[in-house]
Amino acid sequence: MNTLSHARIRGTGFYVPERILTNADLEKIVETSDEWITTRTGIKERHIVAKGQAASDLALEAAKAALADAGLAPEDLTHLIVSTVTPDSFTPACSCILQHKLGISGRVAMDMNAACSGFLYGLEQVRAIIALKPESVVLLVGAEVLTSRTNWEDRATCVLFGDGAGAVVVTGSADAADSGRILDTLLYSDGAGADLLMITGGASSEPYAMGHVVGPSHFIRMQGQDVFKLAVRSMESVSREILERNGLSIDDVALLIPHQANNRIIEAVGKKLGLSGERVYVNVDRYGNTSAASVPIALAEARASGRLPAGSLALLTAFGGGFTWGAALVRF
Ligand code: UT7
Numbered sequence: 014m015n016t017l018s019h020a021r022i023r024g025t026g027f028y029v030p031e032r033i034l035t036n037a038d039l040e041k042i043v044e045t046s047d048e049w050i051t052t053r054t055g056i057k058e059r060h061i062v063a064k065g066q067a068a069s070d071l072a073l074e075a076a077k078a079a080l081a082d083a084g085l086a087p088e089d090l091t092h093l094i095v096s097t098v099t100p101d102s103f104t105p106a107c108s109c110i111l112q113h114k115l116g117i118s119g120r121v122a123m124d125m126n127a128a129c130s131g132f133l134y135g136l137e138q139v140r141a142i143i144a145l146k147p148e149s150v151v152l153l154v155g156a157e158v159l160t161s162r163t164n165w166e167d168r169a170t171c172v173l174f175g176d177g178a179g180a181v182v183v184t185g186s187a188d189a190a191d192s193g194r195i196l197d198t199l200l201y202s203d204g205a206g207a208d209l210l211m212i213t214g215g216a217s218s219e220p221y222a223m224g225h226v227v228g229p230s231h232f233i234r235m236q237g238q239d240v241f242k243l244a245v246r247s248m249e250s251v252s253r254e255i256l257e258r259n260g261l262s263i264d265d266v267a268l269l270i271p272h273q274a275n276n277r278i279i280e281a282v283g284k285k286l287g288l289s290g291e292r293v294y295v296n297v298d299r300y301g302n303t304s305a306a307s308v309p310i311a312l313a314e315a316r317a318s319g320r321l322p323a324g325s326l327a328l329l330t331a332f333g334g335g336f337t338w339g340a341a342l343v344r345f
Contacts, residue, residue, distance in 0.1 A: 020143040021186035022193035022343060024085065025313035026078025028071050029060035029177040029300060036172070043168035050172045055276020059175025059301030061160045067101040069110040071178035071306075072156035076115060078313070079180035085150065087115040090182075092142055092151040093122045096131025096305040098212070098334070099158045100124055107156065128210070129272050129333025130200070131155055131305030132179070136329075136341050137198040139183045147185035154180040155305035162212050164232035173274070174233065175301035179309025192323060192345050199255040200339035206243065209236045210334040244278050244332040248340075249285045252330050255340040263287050267325035268315060272332060273297035273307040282330070294320065304333060312343075321345040 035058045036047035050056055062071070072095055080087060093108045093115075100107035108122035127134035132155040139151045156178035165171050186194060213219045214231030248271060256262060269288050271279050276297050283293040294315050303310060308331050315321055325345050332338040 018144050018147045019186045019189055019191070020140045020183050020195045021191050022181045022195065023184050024079040024081070024083025024182040025180070025309070025316050026075050026080070026082055027177065027179040027310040027313040028074030028078065029310070030062045030066055030071065032061050032063060033058050034061050039172050042165055043171060045168045045172055053277070054173060055295070055297050056172065056301045057298045060177055062158050062176045066158070068095070068097050068099055068156040068158050068178070069101050069107050069114060071158065071176065072107065072111045072154045072180070073114045075154055075156065075178035075180035076111065076152055079152065079182045083182040085182060087117045089150045090117065090120055090152050091146070091149045093120055094125060094135050094138060094151065094153045096125045096127060096135045096153070096155045097157055098126055098128050098131070098304060099161050111154065127305070127333070127337040128335055129274065129302070129304045129307065130331040130335070130337035130339050131333070132308040133198060133329060133331050133339040133341050134200055134337065136195060137200055140195055140198060143183065143185045149185065151183045152180060153183060154178055155307070155309045157304045157306045159233070159302070159304055162232050164229055167229070167232070169237060170233050170235055173302050175303050177300055177303040177306045177310055179306050179313050181309060181312070194344045196342040196344055197255055197259050198339065198341045199251055199258070200337070201247070201251060202335050202337045204335065206336040209239050210234070210336070241275065241278060243336065244274065245281045245285070247332045247336070247338040248272070248282045248330040251338055251340045252282070252286055252328055255342055256328070259342060261326070261342070265326050266292065266328045268292055268294055268320055268327050270294045270308060270311045270315060270327055270329045272330065273300065273311060274302045307331070316345070
């Protein structure tokens with residue numbers, strides 16, 4: 014086995030656009046209230062893009078921050094992966110555009126779509142790349158402009174989502190004790206729940222024709238209660254499974270970093286796992302649900318604020334459209 018073949022998170026970073034949309038702002042758009050949104054979701058505000066800002070623009074800022082944190086330059090990268098359901102365009106890939114904006118070319122660049130689990134799906138790809146080519150320097154970004162697919166007439170969904178990007182830089186590592194080592198990733202999917210959370214309008218199942226009017230199917234549609242129950246169940250079970258197969262217990266976990274969709278979901282998962290308070294990372298109040306960006310934003314914030322000291326174990330878990338779900342263990 015090559016001595017560099019442990020994948021290690023060397024740097025983390027995130028970016029959210031400047032503009033903030035508060036619950037009070039939403040009260041002017043749909044029939045809702047700060048009280049309903051706060052009690053049902055925990056969200057107080059979310060960041061939304063300025064006109065003309067696309068996913069690659071958010072990804073660029075997050076990537077720069079992660080590279081700076083790693084002490085590396087764009088030129089050092091060999092691979093760029095962007096997980097997103099809201100890329101700049103169907104083609105070219107967001108990762109290709111990001112590569113160009115970083116001022117480099119000739120690297121491997123690809124997008125992934127695993128919705129809110131996209132970052133964890135990306136981490137497994139990164140581990141595979143490092144195992145195959147241990148000298149690789151991989152940038153993984155979760156970047157979303159969910160407000161580009163938000164139906165501002167649907168109060169059941171428009172209060173939930175925000176825009177942002179989170180990134181990590183991963184390299185091979187010779188020393189198993191190095192900080193940021195990805196111990197394991199565990200992923201699942203099930204297409205049976207596809208129609209509970211979807212965006213279909215303008216895609217190949219529902220193609221555009223000239224003169225078509227944009228309708229609800231062009232935006233996120235979700236059966237919230239069904240998704241809620243599945244999200245709690247799936248994140249709990251995949252978290253238990255990944256700990257068990259690594260010979261670890263919940264007592265070993267310093268910080269649970271769950272997908273930030275709804276504080277009630279986060280609390281329920283934490284409670285079922287026996288984790289609460291300081292051991293569960295929450296920022297959904299400030300960013301809302303940013304899909305593939307949510308876990309890496311939380312990870313970057315948690316590291317920057319000292320919540321992941323040397324030797325601590327982070328348990329990452331997510332659930333999203335597809336359905337997809339998964340977990341990862343990272344030792345800092
Ligand atoms: O990121 C991928 C994973 N996504 C998720 O995990 C999201 C999972 N789902 C959820 O977080 C929750 O189901 C929601 C936050 C979406 C909804 O919360 P809920 O407690 O499941 O509410 P509900 O859908 O059962 O709606 C309860 C009531 C309804 O009124 P009636 O029928 O009881 O009269 C809704 O019409 O709340 C009403 N409602 C609202 N009221 C004020 C729905 N949205 C709003 C709103 N403001 N924004």
